Amino acid sequence: MVKSxxxxxxxLASAAGAAxxxxxxxxxxxxxxxxxxxxxVARLSLPAGQVVGFEHAPGxxxxxxxxxxxxxxxxxxxxxxxxxxxxxxxxxxxxxxxSLSPPVSTPPARFTGRYAWRCQQPDALLALDVPLLExxxxxxxxxxxxxxxxxxxxxxxxxxxxxxxxxD
Numbered sequence: 001m002v003k004s005x006x007x008x009x010x011x012l013a014s015a016a017g018a019a020x021x022x023x024x025x026x027x028x029x030x031x032x033x034x035x036x037x038x039x040x041v042a043r044l045s046l047p048a049g050q051v052v053g054f055e056h057a058p059g060x061x062x063x064x065x066x067x068x069x070x071x072x073x074x075x076x077x078x079x080x081x082x083x084x085x086x087x088x089x090x091x092x093x094x095x096x097x098x099s100l101s102p103p104v105s106t107p108p109a110r111f112t113g114r115y116a117w118r119c120q121q122p123d124a125l126l127a128l129d130v131p132l133l134e135x136x137x138x139x140x141x142x143x144x145x146x147x148x149x150x151x152x153x154x155x156x157x158x159x160x161x162x163x164x165x166x167x168d
Contacts, residue, residue, distance in 0.1 A: 028140040040117040048109035050139040057104040077115040082129040088120035133158040
């Protein structure tokens with residue numbers, strides 16, 4: 001089920017990119033979220049320059065530590081999204097990667113994350129808090145949200161750190 005939700009997100013993201021008409025990398029990060037049944041999945045993509053301040057292979061101990069610290073933070077789902085406690089969601093997947101980690105790929109460098117939760121009370125999932133917005137220091141996130149009630153897209157930026165999911 002998680003794989004089918006991620007595939008649906010890929011299709012939606014491709015359609016959104018095609019609608020923009022340009023293949024250029026956005027300055028904003030992106031956070032794609034899908035809720036289907038008891039499964040909540042999210043996919044994150046952030047420009048490395050916005051996260052660690054550079055897009056080249058880390059060449060100093062300080063740069064390597066910045067990449068390690070960012071990956072450590074992004075590897076914890078609770079540092080990215082916090083579902084409303086009433087939904088009783090538990091993390092089933094959390095991982096992060098970066099094109100700045102060996103082997104380093106060509107720019108534009110990105111940090112990515114994939115997360116999944118199983119929610120016992122998905123009807124109680126009224127909102128998601130986004131602690132990530134405090135970590136990325138003012139970088140906006142292009143949000144794509146797919147729920148049983150439809151698809152919504154918008155840009156979220158601190159101090160707004162809450163994503164409304166389901167209507168009351």
